Structure formats: structure tokens, C-alpha cells
Amino acid sequence: MEAIEPAYGATTLLLIAAVAVAVLLFLIMKLKLHAFLALVLVSVLTALASGIPVVDIPDALSFGFSNTLGSVALLVGFGVMIGRLLEITGGAQVLADTLINRFGEKRAPLALGVAALIFGFPIFFDAGFVVFLPIIMTVARRFGGSLLLYAFPAAGAFAAMHALVPPHPGPVAAAEALEANIGLTLLVGTPIAVASWYVGAYLVSQMMGRRVYVDIPEALFGQMNGGRDEGIDDGALGTGAAESRSTAQASKTRTAPPAFTTVLAVLLLPFVLISFNTVLDTLMTAGVIEEGASWAEYLKLLGQTSVALLITVIVATLVLGLRGRSMADVSSIFDDALGPICSIILITGAGGMFGGVLRLSGIGDALSSSLSSLGISLILQAFIIATLLRVAQGSATVALTTTAGLLGAAAADANLSSLQLTLLVVAIAAGATVLSHVNDSGFWLVSRFLGMDVKTTLKTWTVMETTLGLTAFLISLALWVVV
Numbered sequence: 001m002e003a004i005e006p007a008y009g010a011t012t013l014l015l016i017a018a019v020a021v022a023v024l025l026f027l028i029m030k031l032k033l034h035a036f037l038a039l040v041l042v043s044v045l046t047a048l049a050s051g052i053p054v055v056d057i058p059d060a061l062s063f064g065f066s067n068t069l070g071s072v073a074l075l076v077g078f079g080v081m082i083g084r085l086l087e088i089t090g091g092a093q094v095l096a097d098t099l100i101n102r103f104g105e106k107r108a109p110l111a112l113g114v115a116a117l118i119f120g121f122p123i124f125f126d127a128g129f130v131v132f133l134p135i136i137m138t139v140a141r142r143f144g145g146s147l148l149l150y151a152f153p154a155a156g157a158f159a160a161m162h163a164l165v166p167p168h169p170g171p172v173a174a175a176e177a178l179e180a181n182i183g184l185t186l187l188v189g190t191p192i193a194v195a196s197w198y199v200g201a202y203l204v205s206q207m208m209g210r211r212v213y214v215d216i217p218e219a220l221f222g223q224m225n226g227g228r229d230e231g232i233d234d235g236a237l238g239t240g241a242a243e244s245r246s247t248a249q250a251s252k253t254r255t256a257p258p259a260f261t262t263v264l265a266v267l268l269l270p271f272v273l274i275s276f277n278t279v280l281d282t283l284m285t286a287g288v289i290e291e292g293a294s295w296a297e298y299l300k301l302l303g304q305t306s307v308a309l310l311i312t313v314i315v316a317t318l319v320l321g322l323r324g325r326s327m328a329d330v331s332s333i334f335d336d337a338l339g340p341i342c343s344i345i346l347i348t349g350a351g352g353m354f355g356g357v358l359r360l361s362g363i364g365d366a367l368s369s370s371l372s373s374l375g376i377s378l379i380l381q382a383f384i385i386a387t388l389l390r391v392a393q394g395s396a397t398v399a400l401t402t403t404a405g406l407l408g409a410a411a412a413d414a415n416l417s418s419l420q421l422t423l424l425v426v427a428i429a430a431g432a433t434v435l436s437h438v439n440d441s442g443f444w445l446v447s448r449f450l451g452m453d454v455k456t457t458l459k460t461w462t463v464m465e466t467t468l469g470l471t472a473f474l475i476s477l478a479l480w481v482v483v
Helices: 010-030 035-049 054-088 091-103 105-119 125-143 148-164 169-178 182-211 242-254 260-285 294-303 305-321 327-338 341-360 363-371 378-393 396-413 418-431 441-449 454-482
Strands: none
Touching (some): 010 035, 010 341, 010 363, 010 378, 035 341, 054 091, 054 125, 054 260, 054 305, 054 441, 091 105, 091 260, 105 182, 105 260, 125 148, 125 260, 125 305, 125 441, 148 169, 148 182, 169 182, 169 260, 169 396, 169 418, 182 418, 182 454, 260 305, 294 305, 305 327, 341 378, 341 441, 378 396, 378 418, 378 454, 396 418, 418 454
16 A cells, blocks of 8 residues: 555644654553554554545555564464474473573573574564574573563564664665665674674663563463473363373473474574575675576575475474374464464554554655755764654664665765765664664564563663664764764
């Protein structure tokens, strides 16, 4: 669905967006209205207030909701199935123990973050975060303390790689719009992403975790006895599977945990498959591979996130789930894993709905046109425009691609060097990262999976995303001044 002709100017639309966010926070934080209901209600009211024709409002609501569900529902579902198998078979514990042995107990959060940086190279933020959750929870349960100490270094690593490093779609699209060299963007973006993660996510999360206590959410991860697979409670096999419970328990007591190499192979499989898609896309864009080559398209299909995770679920079922269990037991485990995520998926979709309404109202276009002629440094202009677009409509990808498109002509006229163009891409990506809040579907994904209320998520996740983005921008700005 295309953006509707704005009914008001940028100032009025920004005021409407600000009021909508305030009303949403009031409904959720003060009146304790369920987040899903509050998001849908505010989306309808925002659509009316922003001048979207009444006849188009149903389509406007379904636009953001269906687009978000289309990208999130399958990967979240497959992700928790993989995660549940890793947890219930002891695989998560095996991997966690190996990481701790390599890094030491005091460096457990650092170990999780470094692993996420490596795994985050080819995979999107949300997919990586969901697949990594059982390892995070296992480590957090073992050492205690706030969940933020362990979850945020990993989540911040996935966010940094997704925002700043090709072959992720955001930096690739921005590099194309600015005619920057994708290879150089990769070479420059990777160390900036790592440095930004260490300062803006890892160090900040450790300070945050000592001040804000977040417990492991019982609904998703409270039944697994530290991931050691010592038994299944009555809910773990789901309704109608009581007859297989004693058999499953008996078989599990005889089954040793999987080998580290097996667990690592299962975890690496989606990353390898997804890399087929992301890397081949980059090579096609660069002209190295012919556009539409049949063999490449087949590999790209395997690398579609949902297909890659489906393949991983099947492989995990065969090499982990069926060790001492029947297929009926594994299916019941999957039922138990999928039940608690219904609310997460709906709330995440409703967050996408709210952001979609804001985008369709024309607020992005109106804001862009009013900011495109700022008389300031090009790199600072890039960061400010991307930040304002991010805050106004929620989508980091939209903020990134829109800003790059706006500045493409100005960048060409400025006769910038290849390195400067790359730093401009980083600055835009940094602006599109900061201030994740209630109109961002990723905000709700993190909030629900970590069991945090809105106020806590704003105080923690929003702050960490902001420090991450600001750090990346300051590094790019310093390099811009030097070169």
C-alpha cells in the first residue's frame, strides 16, 4: 500500500504522532490496558486524526500488521521450536558450558556478545535473537542476576551487525542509494559495529544490569530446570499427551546431552543457509553474479529466513529431538513451545500496525521534505534526518532507505571520496538505530520475550539502542573529520 497524500503539514503530523505515542503509553502504563488492544485502538485513532480517508483505514491497519506478521510470525515460531529443543535436550547447556569454559564465568556476558557478533553477520536481528534465547536464558539461570546482563550484550550485537554491516539489507540499500562501495562499507562497517557494540551495548548493558533487575520470564523459560533436561512437568508435553509423559521422562534419563559439535552444527545451519541469500544478493547487486541465475535463485530460496529456519527445525528434530523420544513427544514439546508466543506475535504485529499507520499518514514524506535543505554538515544532516524519521514512524529500514534517497543527490554534488560515502552510510544507519520505542515492532519483540513491561523496556532497551547508535555516529564523525 502506498503512502497517502498528507492531509496536514509536517508540524501537525508530528504533533499527531507525539500525542498518539503519549496516549499509547498512558493506556498501557497507567490504565494497564493490554498492549495489543492499546496498539490497535491508538492505530485506529491515529489513522482518523491524520486524515487517512475512512474507507482506506482498514487497509492502512492491515498494511503494517500483515507486513510485520509476514516477516516475524514464521521466524518466531520456528525460532522458539529450535530453542525449545536445544533447551529440553540439554544442548543449550552444553553450548553455554563451552562458552563459559573458554571465556570464564566473569566474562559470560562478553562470551554471549562475541558469539552473537559472529552469528549476526548473515542473519537478521529478530531471527538471531530468537534462536539465541535459550543459550542466553541458560547462562542467566546458571549465574543469576538481572537478565539484562546476559540478554542485552547478545541482542545489542545482533542489532549492531544488522544495522551497520553488509550484507544486511539496510546498509546495502543505503550504499546503493549513495553509490558507495559495498565492499568498503563491509570493511569499514564491521569494526565500527564491533566498537559501537562494545561501548554502546556491552558496557552500557553491564551498568544497566546492575541497576535494573529483570527476571527470567516464567511463561517461556521457567520450566526447563536450567536447560539440563532433568524432567518435563505436566505442561511440557501439552494437552492430550499425558500417556507419553512417563515414557518421555524415562527415555530422557537414559539420554546423554548432545555433543558440542552437534549443537554448534544445528545453530550454524540457519546462519549458513541465510548467508546464501544475503551474500548472493550482494554479489548480484555488485554484478559479480548474473541477475536471475537459476542456481543462485535456488540457493537464495534455501537462504530465505523462514525456509532456512524450517530446514533447521527438521534437522534439529532428527538429531536432537528424536534421541530417546518419539515423534509424538517432539510434537508435544513443540505445542508447549508455541503456546506462549501467541501474545508476543500479536503484540509485535500490532506494533507494526501502529508504525505502518504513521508511515501511510505521510509523516515521513512531510518530515523529509522539510529537512532536506538543512544548512549543516552532510554527515550530521544524515544522522539527524535518519533519527527523526526513526522516531516518527518506527521502522529503521524505512528511516535508513529514505534518508539515503534524500541525500543521494547532495552526496553526488559534494564529490565525496569512497571512504566518506561509506561513513555517510554508517551515520545514516546510526540514526536509524537510536530511540527504538513503542512504534517499532522490534521494541515489542524484545519487551515480550524478555518479560519486561513498557516502562522498563523504555528505560533499558531504548537507552541501549540509543547509546549504540550514538557511538556508531561519533566514530563515523571522528573519521569524517580526519579524512
